[in-house]
Amino acid sequence: MAQANSQHPQWAYFEGKIVPIGDAKISIMSQVINYGIGAFGGVRAYWNQDQQQLYVFRIDEHVRRFLNSGKLFNAQYAFTAAEIRNAIIELLRREGYREDAYIRPLIYNATEDITPRMYDVDFRFACFTKPLGNYISLQVRACTSSWRRVDDNIIPARGKVTGAYVNSALAKSEAHWNGFDEAVVLNQDGHVSEGSAMNLYIVRDGKLITSSVSDNILEGITRKTVLQLAHEVGIETVERSIDRTELYVADEVLFCGTGAQVAAVIEIDHRKVGDGVMGPVGAKLQASYFDVVRGKNPHHLDWLTPVYA
Ligand SMILES: Cc1ncc(COP(=O)(O)O)c(C=O)c1O
Known part of the structure; x- marks a missing residue:
């Protein structure tokens, strides 16, 4: 080696x-x-x-x-x-x-x-x-961005298109300059799309809700993974459009992505999310995700490719 x-x-x-x-x-x-x-x-x-x-x-x-x-x-x-x-x-x-x-x-x-x-x-x-260790902290303070997400008929967010990441950089930088860790980006119609480079979930009444694939999101592989892991531990999952103000009343808000992994949004637009710490659904999914990716869950070894012989 x-x-x-x-x-x-x-x-x-x-x-x-x-x-x-x-x-x-x-x-x-x-x-x-x-x-x-x-x-x-x-x-x-x-x-x-x-x-x-x-x-x-x-x-x-x-x-x-x-x-x-x-x-x-x-x-x-x-x-x-x-x-x-x-x-x-x-x-x-x-x-x-x-x-x-x-x-x-x-x-x-x-x-x-x-x-x-x-x-x-x-x-x-x-x-x-x-x-690469953690790309963002596993507990973040976020704001909704004044920038809107690129639309499917402008530059499709479904692909990781190089030029489209100007949109991500604008949202992330604005958040940073305003003292936040991350941005939540809305679509032109005002619904929640995703973070600057991560998908978003909310938890309401025990259900894990994430924006649908037609909400100008990148069809995240972590998103799909977390949906499956939630399903396996009996958490109901819903894919649908999310209103901005649902972020304010949600019990939990989570970001997920290859970079972000599974992170809790503990504050959004100066409003505390839940108790202002990682909530129970997020904690469960995060632990489950880290077990899987490090090869500690025997049921998902098929998702892993060992590099060394
Ligand atoms: C805009 C955007 N959304 C979501 C994600 C999360 O996707 P994945 O879980 O496949 O990394 C990424 C990460 O690459 C991204 O750039």
Whole structure:
């Protein structure tokens, strides 16, 4: 096993092979740089100290969604799901991580031409990894953003489209500048979409409620996982539009995502959520999620791909 580097990755997958990360360079003339025409994925690998193993969480789901993001562009690929999967595992092995890590696959429009377009262009695949602990705190103070979520008929939130993350950055930065940890972003119709880079749940009367897939959300893999885990422990789940003021009267508000994991929103727009700490439903789901991703739940080992032999 290679020596782990806890600071900066050493390797990237670029133009069909693994190269030193400094050699993975994209032209400033490329359409991804000029117009944000690209898409990405975000995958996590969790270190299990007892088993001395690194587990990639739901890799096939992530690869499928990543390729679906490319479908939005009608991208003609020269790469396959197997290549992406292998690149992820091989990169993690090369880095030799013995800590939690994040994996970032990218599809990018490498064409050097002025007309922003998706036809007659060259879409390529690249990938890098990096060590990552908690992306946000597991208890956050949030505000509703004055920015509205990108709409499906503007830039589809269903894909992780590179340029669309300006919307996330605007919402996150506004929240930060106003002294909050995170933002809740509303749709044009005023319903709750999601956080800047995470899906949202509320708990009301013991039911776990999350915005529906037609509310301009990213169809989160953690969202799907948490819905299933809730179901398994007997918590009723509902997928429907959420009003802004439901956030104020909810018993619990949660964020979930590959980065965010399962985090409690303990304050929203200066109003305390529940008792102002992680509530019982959130605590149960968070514990269950961490057990699963670290390989401590024998019923969900099929969601994990071990990196080391
Ligand atoms: C906008 C947005 N919503 C939701 C999520 C959560 O999705 P997932 O659980 O698949 O990471 C992400 C994370 O990548 C995101 O960027």
